[in-house]
Amino acid sequence: MKYSAKYFSGKINIKWLYSAGVLFLFISAALGIISGSTPLLPGEIAAAFRDGFDSSAGTRIFAYVRLPRTAASLVCGAALAVSGAVIQGVLANRLASPSIIGVNAGAALAVTLCAALGIYGGWQLSLFSFIGAFAAVMLVSFGAKKWGASRGTVILIGVAMNSFLGAVTNTIVTFIPEVGVMSNSFKIGEFSGVTHQKLVPAVIVISVTIVFLLTLHNELDVLTLGEESARSLGMNTAFMRMLFLLFAALLAGSAVSLAGLLSFVGLLVPHAVRRVAGSKSSGLIGLCALYGAGFVCICDTAARTVFSPYEIPVGIIMAFLGAPFFVFILIKGRGGRSRD
Amino acid sequence: MIELINISAGYCKNIVLDYLSAAFEKGRLTAVIGVNGCGKSTLLKAICGILPIFGGDIHIDGMKADDMTRKEIAKKAAYLAQGKSTPDMTVEQLVLHGRFPHLNYPRRYTKCDRDIALSAMERAGVAEFSENPLYTLSGGMRQNAYIAMALAQDTDYILLDEPTTYLDIVHQLKLMKTLRELSDGGKGVVAVMHDLPMAMTFSDKVVILNNRRTEMIDSPEAVYKSGIIEKIFGAEIGLSDDGKSFYYKY
Numbered sequence: 131m132k133y134s135a136k137y138f139s140g141k142i143n144i145k146w147l148y149s150a151g152v153l154f155l156f157i158s159a160a161l162g163i164i165s166g167s168t169p170l171l172p173g174e175i176a177a178a179f180r181d182g183f184d185s186s187a188g189t190r191i192f193a194y195v196r197l198p199r200t201a202a203s204l205v206c207g208a209a210l211a212v213s214g215a216v217i218q219g220v221l222a223n224r225l226a227s228p229s230i231i232g233v234n235a236g237a238a239l240a241v242t243l244c245a246a247l248g249i250y251g252g253w254q255l256s257l258f259s260f261i262g263a264f265a266a267v268m269l270v271s272f273g274a275k276k277w278g279a280s281r282g283t284v285i286l287i288g289v290a291m292n293s294f295l296g297a298v299t300n301t302i303v304t305f306i307p308e309v310g311v312m313s314n315s316f317k318i319g320e321f322s323g324v325t326h327q328k329l330v331p332a333v334i335v336i337s338v339t340i341v342f343l344l345t346l347h348n349e350l351d352v353l354t355l356g357e358e359s360a361r362s363l364g365m366n367t368a369f370m371r372m373l374f375l376l377f378a379a380l381l382a383g384s385a386v387s388l389a390g391l392l393s394f395v396g397l398l399v400p401h402a403v404r405r406v407a408g409s410k411s412s413g414l415i416g417l418c419a420l421y422g423a424g425f426v427c428i429c430d431t432a433a434r435t436v437f438s439p440y441e442i443p444v445g446i447i448m449a450f451l452g453a454p455f456f457v458f459i460l461i462k463g464r465g466g467r468s469r470d
Numbered sequence: 471m472i473e474l475i476n477i478s479a480g481y482c483k484n485i486v487l488d489y490l491s492a493a494f495e496k497g498r499l500t501a502v503i504g505v506n507g508c509g510k511s512t513l514l515k516a517i518c519g520i521l522p523i524f525g526g527d528i529h530i531d532g533m534k535a536d537d538m539t540r541k542e543i544a545k546k547a548a549y550l551a552q553g554k555s556t557p558d559m560t561v562e563q564l565v566l567h568g569r570f571p572h573l574n575y576p577r578r579y580t581k582c583d584r585d586i587a588l589s590a591m592e593r594a595g596v597a598e599f600s601e602n603p604l605y606t607l608s609g610g611m612r613q614n615a616y617i618a619m620a621l622a623q624d625t626d627y628i629l630l631d632e633p634t635t636y637l638d639i640v641h642q643l644k645l646m647k648t649l650r651e652l653s654d655g656g657k658g659v660v661a662v663m664h665d666l667p668m669a670m671t672f673s674d675k676v677v678i679l680n681n682r683r684t685e686m687i688d689s690p691e692a693v694y695k696s697g698i699i700e701k702i703f704g705a706e707i708g709l710s711d712d713g714k715s716f717y718y719k720y
Contacts, residue, residue: 345575348570351567352567352570355554356551356557361518361519362547362549363544363570364539365570
């Protein structure tokens with residue numbers, strides 16, 4: 131019983147974390163909607179639902195600016211955090227995340243190609259960005275498997291993929307300057323350009339995918355036991371791996387089509403959740419969704435308000451807040467033990 | 471009974487087992503021995519369907535393994551790999567995953583699964599660590615946690631690839647006693663082993679692999695008397711005066 135007291139993490143713990151996550155999500159969403167260059171009052175939000183969206187300036191700001199933007203930051207945060215958790219599980223490497231192994235870069239390339247073809251929103255954009263993300267992650271994962279690469283080498287192949295895809299994207303932007311999507315803010319990631327047209331498909335895809343993944347957490351867990359153990363438990367590992375990468379690409383692709391290349395969320399949130407939740411892996415996906423959503427939403431609110439009237443891309447805020455926090459949890463969490 | 475009839479198996483073009491036949495019974499502890507690289511691990515992987523076989527037939531309790539789904543095989547035979555990772559999960563979580571083949575999508579472990587996992591942890595002696603992350607356990611206890619997972623899988627056969635490797639002698643002996651108890655309780659236990667005296671002392675039956683095939687399948691006493699150990703391994707084995715345990719003669 132030596133370790134029991136120290137490492138006790140019963141079911142209350144996970145439930146408590148879930149409750150705190152829901153609370154965090156609601157608070158950050160409320161802050162995101164209320165605060166901004168024109169603060170909204172609860173009365174105006176109620177009016178928007180009562181009298182329609184176009185009844186006053188306040189209700190219009192709520193319906194066409196704050197609501198889509200807050201929703202976008204929430205779903206992108208959830209999508210990237212969950213995508214990161216899934217990719218880390220499938221590749222059995224905690225250093226993996228959609229922005230590191232080129233998944234986001236694949237989506238970005240596809241979004242850039244779409245812009246070159248005149249597609250700026252809707253289902254087509256979502257579809258193409260998904261294809262881009264999926265192609266990238268499949269190349270990395272199956273290339274690594276075919277060449278028998280180690281867990282560490284997989285990440286390096288991903289990093290190379292990331293650079294390569296970034297170079298292709300930049301080439302396109304260099305030769306077709308009208309393709310404005312690859313602007314600075316797209317590279318850093320931001321939500322100022324979110325429209326309903328872009329938002330609706332992404333919200334649907336991300337929500338449905340996360341709900342599916344919530345039902346598959348045991349499968350993801352078994353996959354992390356390793357190829358042989360998973361197969362000996364009767365799992366069709368090739369199929370499951372493919373399915374998980376497909377879901378990860380759907381999430382990352384949708385997030386990139388909305389917000390550009392938001393990095394760090396997919397790495398930071400799963401790590402933070404694991405550190406806090408301990409080894410109770412059953413809640414990983416749900417907790418990543420909640421805390422990822424809240425984290426990005428808070429950061430976006432800060433990006434809009436802290437240097438008001440100026441607005442800075444959310445990616446910058448995330449790096450400023452996220453990087454020190456990340457190092458903090460790495461060192462403080464569980465007495466600085468680092469394990470892969 | 472698990473029967474292997476003239477099976478060939480290996481990796482890509484590298485054939486490790488060729489026309490090998492063997493049988494493993496329930497209620498018996500069978501030790502598989504052989505020099506490094508002779509295909510002991512390949513044999514276990516072929517049985518539980520992790521590695522496809524090139525030819526021959528595997529029958530598990532009279533059913534052809536080819537006709538069984540991976541899940542059906544997983545309900546018959548549990549497999550503990552040699553180099554297991556230490557995933558970031560609690561002991562209970564790991565043991566619960568032993569119930570994986572018994573469930574269908576969407577897999578939610580029920581009260582019944584939890585009860586089975588708990589009794590498996592009690593049998594393997596890790597119940598008190600159920601809430602602890604695997605990495606906080608010693609190597610011996612971690613091995614026991616994996617055994618608990620195999621017990622929770624509730625199979626008639628348990629296949630273990632070098633279960634005693636990296637354990638100190640106390641834990642090796644404890645583990646062998648656990649395996650003995652399991653086989654006495656009716657399970658078919660197959661263990662790939664490197665420690666020849668230990669393998670022969672604890673097992674009911676010894677399978678010796680050599681040159682891609684089974685060189686000999688017999689009781690430890692018969693293996694001892696045949697002198698085959700010295701021929702294949704270049705090591706001499708002695709039998710204690712009470713006739714119960716084997717030892718190396720250096």
